[in-house]
Amino acid sequence: MSDGDRPGVGDRLSFGDRLAAAMTASGRLCVGIDPHAELLASWGLADDAEGLRAFGERVVAAAADVVGVVKPQVAFFERHGPAGMQALAEVQRSARQAGLLVIADAKRGDIGSTMAGYAEAWLDPAAPLAADALTVSPYLGVGALAPAVQAARTHGAGLFVLGLTSNPEGQDVQLARSAAGATVAGEVAARVAELNAAGGRPAGDQPSPAPLGDLGLVVGATTAPLAAEHGIDLTAGRPPLLAPGYGAQGADVAAMRAGFGEAWERQVLVNASRGILRAGPAERDLVAAMEAAREDLDG
Numbered sequence: 001m002s003d004g005d006r007p008g009v010g011d012r013l014s015f016g017d018r019l020a021a022a023m024t025a026s027g028r029l030c031v032g033i034d035p036h037a038e039l040l041a042s043w044g045l046a047d048d049a050e051g052l053r054a055f056g057e058r059v060v061a062a063a064a065d066v067v068g069v070v071k072p073q074v075a076f077f078e079r080h081g082p083a084g085m086q087a088l089a090e091v092q093r094s095a096r097q098a099g100l101l102v103i104a105d106a107k108r109g110d111i112g113s114t115m116a117g118y119a120e121a122w123l124d125p126a127a128p129l130a131a132d133a134l135t136v137s138p139y140l141g142v143g144a145l146a147p148a149v150q151a152a153r154t155h156g157a158g159l160f161v162l163g164l165t166s167n168p169e170g171q172d173v174q175l176a177r178s179a180a181g182a183t184v185a186g187e188v189a190a191r192v193a194e195l196n197a198a199g200g201r202p203a204g205d206q207p208s209p210a211p212l213g214d215l216g217l218v219v220g221a222t223t224a225p226l227a228a229e230h231g232i233d234l235t236a237g238r239p240p241l242l243a244p245g246y247g248a249q250g251a252d253v254a255a256m257r258a259g260f261g262e263a264w265e266r267q268v269l270v271n272a273s274r275g276i277l278r279a280g281p282a283e284r285d286l287v288a289a290m291e292a293a294r295e296d297l298d299g
């Protein structure tokens with residue numbers, strides 16, 4: 001099946017609509033494809049491009065009937081240079097052909113035409129590294145992401161803007177306050193809300209409940225409680241919220257439910273990488289780990 005045959009790409013459904021459909025059908029678990037060197041070794045795979053490819057294809061095969069979304073961690077493929085990136089391209093293509101949405105976790109961010117270059121590299125369905133969505137950094141300014149926002153709209157793709165990341169070191173910067181009292185993460189969330197409102201359906205043509213936006217935020221499963229504590233509104237503009245930190249980084253469902261509050265029910269896509277991948281290498285064991293996580297998150 002070509003990319004053009006996949007529902008939601010050829011017919012240009014928005015990313016928000018495609019993600020909402022995937023979450024309704026398959027739940028809120030997003031499986032990370034993170035081929036750490038230790039995991040490759042414990043799976044009996046070489047730490048080379050062929051090992052990455054075999055690892056990624058195994059995760060895709062296990063995920064295809066259990067979840068709707070996967071998130072390859074680009075860094076682990078980039079480690080192996082062009083051959084690693086070729087493996088990533090093949091794994092992403094397999095995932096999309098299997099009907100999975102792919103979020104490339106590359107955390108790109110730059111200015112002007114350079115940002116446009118990144119956006120075309122990851123969001124154009126005809127590009128070798130085509131993904132359905134890309135993680136991006138707002139630290140050159142949310143406005144500097146405009147070329148990526150434009151590319152996302154053109155290609156029916158999505159962006160996840162780093163908001164309140166799962167690592168504790170992020171808070172120095174992300175919870176810093178402007179003279180007017182707004183936190184950096186709060187300002188990023190407000191700008192993403194504006195962009196979702198500006199790119200959404202015309203007023204009067206809004207289904208109820210409001211659809212998911214095409215532009216999301218990364219908010220750690222571990223750091224979600226800080227949003228409410230610091231007055232950061234995660235519901236404005238209905239951004240999908242990509243939440244890493246479940247499992248290996250210690251966040252559990254009770255903490256996420258409390259931390260995300262009103263957003264939990266329909267906006268939060270929870271990533272698990274090592275928490276699932278450590279169950280490998282057997283495909284049936286990966287499937288069992290994904291099913292258990294789904295039950296935990298959605299049951």
Ligand SMILES: O=c1ccn([C@@H]2O[C@H](COP(=O)(O)O)[C@@H](O)[C@H]2O)c(=O)[nH]1
Pocket residue numbers: 032034073105164165166167218219220244245246247248249271272273274275
């Ligand atoms: O704030 C962030 C943003 C991205 N990540 C990425 O998610 C996965 C988490 O892996 P686990 O093994 O489930 O901890 C990984 O690719 C990170 O780079 C994040 O953890 N926090």
